[in-house]
Amino acid sequence: MTTSYRIALIPGDGIGTEVLPPACAVLDAVGKRHGLTFAYDSFDWSCQRYLDQGAMMPADGLDRIRNHDAILLGAVGWPGVPDHVSLWGLLIPIRRQFRQYVNLRPIKVLEGVPSPVAKATSDVSFVVVRENVEGEYSEIGGRLNRGFPEEMAVQEAVFTRAGTERILHYAFETAKGRTGRLVSATKSNGIVHTMPFWDEIAKEVGDRYPEVSWRQEHIDALAAKVILDPGRFDVIVGSNLFGDILSDLAAAVAGSIGIAPAANLNPEREFPSMFEPVHGSAPDIAGQGVANPIGAIWSASMMLDHLGHPEAGAEVLDAFATVLATTDARTPDLGGTASTKEFTELVLGNIASR
Numbered sequence: 001m002t003t004s005y006r007i008a009l010i011p012g013d014g015i016g017t018e019v020l021p022p023a024c025a026v027l028d029a030v031g032k033r034h035g036l037t038f039a040y041d042s043f044d045w046s047c048q049r050y051l052d053q054g055a056m057m058p059a060d061g062l063d064r065i066r067n068h069d070a071i072l073l074g075a076v077g078w079p080g081v082p083d084h085v086s087l088w089g090l091l092i093p094i095r096r097q098f099r100q101y102v103n104l105r106p107i108k109v110l111e112g113v114p115s116p117v118a119k120a121t122s123d124v125s126f127v128v129v130r131e132n133v134e135g136e137y138s139e140i141g142g143r144l145n146r147g148f149p150e151e152m153a154v155q156e157a158v159f160t161r162a163g164t165e166r167i168l169h170y171a172f173e174t175a176k177g178r179t180g181r182l183v184s185a186t187k188s189n190g191i192v193h194t195m196p197f198w199d200e201i202a203k204e205v206g207d208r209y210p211e212v213s214w215r216q217e218h219i220d221a222l223a224a225k226v227i228l229d230p231g232r233f234d235v236i237v238g239s240n241l242f243g244d245i246l247s248d249l250a251a252a253v254a255g256s257i258g259i260a261p262a263a264n265l266n267p268e269r270e271f272p273s274m275f276e277p278v279h280g281s282a283p284d285i286a287g288q289g290v291a292n293p294i295g296a297i298w299s300a301s302m303m304l305d306h307l308g309h310p311e312a313g314a315e316v317l318d319a320f321a322t323v324l325a326t327t328d329a330r331t332p333d334l335g336g337t338a339s340t341k342e343f344t345e346l347v348l349g350n351i352a353s354r
Helices: 016-034 045-054 061-065 084-098 163-177 194-206 217-227 240-253 294-306 312-326 338-351
Strands: 001-011 036-042 070-075 100-110 125-131 141-144 153-156 181-185 215-220 233-240 259-265 274-277
Touching: 001 153, 001 163, 016 070, 016 294, 016 312, 016 338, 061 084, 061 163, 100 163, 100 215, 100 240, 141 274, 153 233, 163 181, 163 194, 163 215, 181 217, 181 240, 194 215, 215 217, 217 233, 217 240, 217 274, 233 240, 233 274, 240 312, 259 294, 274 294, 294 312, 312 338
Parallel strands: 001 036, 001 070, 070 274, 125 233, 181 215, 181 233
Antiparallel strands: 100 125, 100 259, 141 153, 259 274
16 A cells, blocks of 8 residues: 655755755655655745745745645755844744744764764754744844844744744653653843743643753753753753754754754644755855765654654665665765765665665
8 A cells, every 4th residue: 555645845045956866766766665655745845935026935835735645845045145044034934924833953974074072973963843833933032222222123023922832842742752861951040031931831830751861051051051961861952043043053063064964843743744954045155066965864864753663764874874875875964975865876776685
């Protein structure tokens, strides 16, 4: 029996257009082995579209992808288009309108990818659970007296009980299914309202999970510990800002942001979830065919997990991990000379040989 899925592709800008085709090729290859087929609808939503038409996506863009089974995003951002325009014109509307309140980022030191951190050995494997739709990245605030000496800017952080509880529940459930260890990122010694609120709810939720050993850590000390001893962590949960910073920091610990995946999840599955490599559009190498496809391929693996096919997802993860462990093929960000196409072909060959 074959199961079919309809996937919305948003290649975006720069190397985003170069890493999604490898991800789709891998999906098709592993799909043949597991009775899965994928139909792809591609959308040109990007900074180029913004420059041409004044918007990152059309007014009815969300309606066009609302009924897809999942979304694969390449990358957005380009010189000449401010980052807040590309982010708030595309990614944030998708995340918020589709209630993708979980940003899940696995961190793993892969064999054959040396880490710049001395203690980051191959047994380092943890996940960052980031609150994805509220917190510090709110729309509330504004600018006053632009251009004058007394110019000011106000940005309000918004933490709701519902939003904080659900992300903490997700994190504790994740820890329960792993090794039962969790760290909650906070800064309640300096941020006197939102962070004590977060801490109080963390305790309430934590009390419902006696099988999970957890503690809270101030974000500055936590960032240092992720660098000094990343092997001590299993699940880290943080607010939108803290989770964003920690997950990129952790990706660097793993050796390159080019290998890092991310899932923007609507756990209730009322809307499609979105999967994307963490790296940006990398204008400096765009068009050269040397972008690292691992982040996009790993994101496709996470998509398979979310769609209910963990065996297929694990096979994708094992395929590129095996290539890294048994060959010298590396894209330039990892110190090698392999092209995007060459590395992808090795991954496809590994899948075909199973």
